[in-house]
Amino acid sequence: MDSHITICPSTLYTGTPVVLISTLNADGTANLSPASSAWALGDMVVIGLENGGQTLSNLRARPELTINYPHGDMWESVESLGDLTGASPVPPHKEDRYRFESDKFGVSELTPQQSTSVKVPRVEECPLQLEAVVEKITDGVGDYAIVEARVTQVHAEESIVLPGTQHIDTRSWSPLLYAFKHYFSLGKHLGQRPGVA
Ligand SMILES: Cc1cc2nc3c(=O)[nH]c(=O)nc-3n(C[C@H](O)[C@H](O)[C@H](O)COP(=O)(O)O)c2cc1C
Numbered sequence: 631m632d633s634h635i636t637i638c639p640s641t642l643y644t645g646t647p648v649v650l651i652s653t654l655n656a657d658g659t660a661n662l663s664p665a666s667s668a669w670a671l672g673d674m675v676v677i678g679l680e681n682g683g684q685t686l687s688n689l690r691a692r693p694e695l696t697i698n699y700p701h702g703d704m705w706e707s708v709e710s711l712g713d714l715t716g717a718s719p720v721p722p723h724k725e726d727r728y729r730f731e732s733d734k735f736g737v738s739e740l741t742p743q744q745s746t747s748v749k750v751p752r753v754e755e756c757p758l759q760l761e762a763v764v765e766k767i768t769d770g771v772g773d774y775a776i777v778e779a780r781v782t783q784v785h786a787e788e789s790i791v792l793p794g795t796q797h798i799d800t801r802s803w804s805p806l807l808y809a810f811k812h813y814f815s816l817g818k819h820l821g822q823r824p825g826v827a
Contacts, residue, residue, distance in 0.1 A: 641811060643808055643809060643810055643811060644810070645807050645810075646666045646668070646669070646809075647668070648700060648708055648808050648813075649665050649666070649698060649699055650663070650664055650697075650700060650708065650711075650753050651677070651696070652698065652750050652751055652752070653689055653694070653750060654694065654749060655732075656691065656692075659732065660734075660735065662711065662716075662735055662738065662753070663685045663715075663734070664708050664712060665678075665679065665685070666808040667679075673780055674778055675697055675779050677776070677777045678775075679774060680773060681775060682721035682724065682773075683715060683717060688716075689767065690767060693763055693764035694750050694761075694763055695761075695762050695764065696745055696752045696753070696759060696762070697759070697760040698752055698753035698758070698760075699756055699758040699759070699806075700753075700755070700756050700805075700806045701757055702804045702805065702806045702816070703815070704756070705806055705813035707738045707755070708806065709813070710737060710738045710739075714728065714730075715729070716732065718732075735751075735753075740754070740755055741753070741755060745761045746761065746785075747761045748761045748763065748783075757786065757803065758784075758785070758790065759784075760781045762779035762782060763779060763780055763782055765780050766778040786798060789802055790802045790803045800822075801819065804816050
């Protein structure tokens with residue numbers, strides 16, 4: 631007996647960390663957008679971005695970014711950016727839901743913080759912040775591109791770092807997760823790989 635049933639869910643967002651990506655607009659101001667299609671391997675972060683968004687056009691023109699990981703309790707700030715785009719005019723496929731906003735830091739009440747290796751600001755309220763430089767953008771099979779960026783600097787709030795080490799204190803670190811368009815924070819600690827700090 632198969633206990634599974636066949637379904638057609640509206641999304642396949644199974645539950646990945648949310649990041650806030652900041653990029654530089656042509657006029658030198660900063661854009662800020664939520665994304666959840668991002669993962670890391672070594673010092674590379676790979677991000678899936680829809681065509682037509684301001685984040686992707688900024689990265690094609692100015693290949694620097696910051697990748698900021700909000701704490702779980704910041705979900706409402708993230709959501710306040712959900713229907714905004716820094717693209718003007720708003721791309722036709724987004725017109726029904728999205729509106730243009732030039733000051734996404736202001737709208738979300740988040741604070742730009744100067745970076746150390748890129749010109750793009752970090753998000754001060756995010757406990758974990760990565761500065762990165764784009765190395766490759768590949769057009770996807772669907773209406774998206776795959777951005778590969780090398781991390782040039784990592785900033786972690788002292789409260790999430792194990793004292794005297796380079797390691798994140800996983801008991802203090804609670805990323806915001808996005809599962810089937812619902813926001814969650816981490817559940818209980820289940821275990822760890824032997825020999826891993
Ligand atoms: C929690 C969350 C996660 C999202 N993840 C992605 C993503 O991984 N890739 C993407 O292209 N858009 C994602 N979006 C949608 C973009 O944030 C949205 O298209 C936004 O308008 C992009 O802004 P921009 O045009 O200024 O770049 C996500 C939105 C939310 C609220």
